[in-house]
Each structure stands twice: as C-alpha cells, then as structure tokens.
Amino acid sequence: MTDRWLIAHRPQQPHARAFLLWAATSGLAPADVAIATAARQGDRDIMSDTDRIVTALKLETDVSLALADRVAGCLVLQYGQRPERIVSLTTDHVLPHSVENGVLGLQLGRDPLWLRPRLSALLQTLIDQRRPLAAPLRTRATPLPFPGLRPDRPITSATLQQRLKRLGVPSTSKARNGAWLALVGAVHWKMLADLLGVVDGTAAAWHQWNGGGRASYVASRLRAAQAPTSPERPNMTQRVAAGFPSVSASGR
Structure with missing residues (x-):
C-alpha cells in the first residue's frame, strides 16, 4: 500500500x-x-563556456546595468552560486584581504573565497550603496547586499533569476553547471567544497562527471602549498582561456 x-x-x-x-x-x-x-538524477545541462564567459565579462564591465544584478550574475557565472544563497548573503560574509588591497572574499565555506579584483570592486561598491527598495525606507541601514523592499529582508531568488534572465543568463542552473565544470577542471573537488561551502559528495560528483579521480587530491594539495595565497591577476586573454575564475584559499 x-x-x-x-x-x-x-x-x-x-x-x-x-x-x-x-x-x-x-x-x-x-x-x-x-x-x-x-x-x-541531477540536472547536467550546461551553459557553454563561450556564452558564460562573454556574459560574465559583460556584467563585469557594463556600467549601464544594475549593480546588484552584475554582482549576483558574476557569482552565478564564475563561482556556480545558487540564487537563493546569493540573496541570503550579509555583510558578515564579506572579508577584506589582509595583504591585497581592495580584494574581497566571501565566507561561503570553511575557507574564504577570494574574488577577482574587478568583482571585488563591484561588490565593495554594492555594499557602500546598498539601500532597501522601498522609497520610504531608503535611509534605513541594512546588513544585506541584496535587500528587498524592507531592510531586513532580501529580494527573492525568483526575482533575482528573472532579472538575470533579462541580462543574458537564460537559466541559472545551466550557468551554475557550466561554472562547476570549469572549476573542477582547475581546482580539486575537496578544495572547492571548502571554498564554496558545499558538501564533499556534491563536489566529488562534479569532479567525477568531469572525468577526474580522487587520487589527484594529494598532488593538488602539494601544488597548493607552493602556490601564492593572493588572487591572481591574469591578463584578459589568460582569463578567457582559463574560463574563469582564479580561485585561491588563504592558508591552504
């Protein structure tokens, strides 16, 4: 029965x-x-790397677009973040880098995720200019980078997805999938889990789907021990060729 x-x-x-x-x-x-x-069965449809990278570059550089949408779109396209998680961020999640002036990080998991310098600048401007959407409450302080009508409530993830769709992100799930495939091709799944705040099984599943194996973890840790701990600043050609982003973890 x-x-x-x-x-x-x-x-x-x-x-x-x-x-x-x-x-x-x-x-x-x-x-x-x-x-x-x-x-x-997880959704494995992806946004092509070309479309994803071009759209992310547009959001980083087009000053005619809404600042909040630019930051949120970059977090989806470059770091595979879910809209519902993006809107729930507060200023407590944002960290200044102790060495790299102007570079910000997000505390999404165990280790800080240090953002690209251009995205760091956009996020800092968004924090400085954040205001509730309701005109009578514009002077109220809010801890939310993506506030809704009230200072204590963020915009909904559905609203954010609709706004991103108008900016060239047809599906946030496909954009996130594309970002994850690019990330697991450059950073070991365990490091990604710690940086992006996802469970190990999710990151490992993406790594395996991308053709990776768990045995590469030791080699990844050895390389990370010799790598710089501040965000890289590759030129535009290198960034596009790498498919975004430069991910780094403090103390790893």
Missing part, C-alpha cells in the same frame, strides 16, 4: 521516510518498514 501511494504521489516522496520513521517509533507501523529510495 505504501509503494502504491508513493507512485501516485511522487512530489510527496521526500517526506515519506520521515513520516514512516515517526510512525515506527510511535508504534503505529512495523519497526522494519522500508521503502525504496528513488534515484535522483
């Missing part, structure tokens, strides 16, 4: 396990009750 209900109510399947555990511990269902777990 349980299996038949799950087949007929697929959207409710994620809640079934918790319900059955509660029922079993309450004596309302057999202690050994079990249900099959449907395999979850």
